[in-house]
Amino acid sequence: MKFLAARRRQPVVALAMLLFALVTVGGLYAAAATVRPAEAAGAASSETQVEMGKQLYLEGCSSCHSLQAQGSADGPTLIGVGAAAVDFQVSTGRMPLAAPGVQSVAGPPQFNEEQTAALAAYVASLAPGPAIPSAEQVDFASADVAEGGVLFRVNCQQCHQAAGQGGALTQGKYAPSLMGATPTQMYEAMITGPESMPVFSDATLPEEDKKAIMAYVDYLQNASDPGGLSLGRLGPVTEGLFLWTAVFGALIAVAVWIGIKAR
Numbered sequence: 001m002k003f004l005a006a007r008r009r010q011p012v013v014a015l016a017m018l019l020f021a022l023v024t025v026g027g028l029y030a031a032a033a034t035v036r037p038a039e040a041a042g043a044a045s046s047e048t049q050v051e052m053g054k055q056l057y058l059e060g061c062s063s064c065h066s067l068q069a070q071g072s073a074d075g076p077t078l079i080g081v082g083a084a085a086v087d088f089q090v091s092t093g094r095m096p097l098a099a100p101g102v103q104s105v106a107g108p109p110q111f112n113e114e115q116t117a118a119l120a121a122y123v124a125s126l127a128p129g130p131a132i133p134s135a136e137q138v139d140f141a142s143a144d145v146a147e148g149g150v151l152f153r154v155n156c157q158q159c160h161q162a163a164g165q166g167g168a169l170t171q172g173k174y175a176p177s178l179m180g181a182t183p184t185q186m187y188e189a190m191i192t193g194p195e196s197m198p199v200f201s202d203a204t205l206p207e208e209d210k211k212a213i214m215a216y217v218d219y220l221q222n223a224s225d226p227g228g229l230s231l232g233r234l235g236p237v238t239e240g241l242f243l244w245t246a247v248f249g250a251l252i253a254v255a256v257w258i259g260i261k262a263r
Contacts, residue, residue, distance in 0.1 A: 053122025056115055060096045069126055082129020083120035088188035090116045102172040103195045130191045138183040140211040148216030151209050164220045169196055179221055183214050
């Protein structure tokens, strides 16, 4: 120790230690600098997306939802609805609203995927809300289809009909068909509750149950009809009516034919 202390007082040693300290600090700064640009680029990208979404919002949405998204007589507030609600409404073409009505109608999307993501990012920046589900959340490959059928009949069929074809509600409203719904749209609908649909939080319907329901709806979307015509899968009333009409029509035709032949 005395040897080092004695050498440290020499000008050459002091200069060497100073250079070593400078090199060390410079190396640490260089290492940090290689990480910061990536972080800054991500932040800039996010800010750019939010700004793009704000411009799209002001052009296409503010006339109903107001300039600050707090809502008006023509549209509800969007503060706190989250990115999932925006992605669902815009990706299904329900928003921007084509015309006033008892409920928004699905149609061709008015914004592309990039614009939709920007709108969702802007609304999400206003206040916390349900986020767009991740790929893992909508992956139902390992879900139980049979369990999904039970859950669907308990929670969904009252409105969407047993085969997911949709059905009428009160005051001119209706539950839409699920035949064209994507897994992401189904998940978003369950966590945001669009129109008359209730919100199914994870406390009410855990994520695994949501996946099971999506698996069952996917089965309905791709199910074959080995028994013959599907008849729209509108249920036993429609199928029974068709059967009675066809059978009685055939019987009447046979009776008329027999009567003609008996003359």
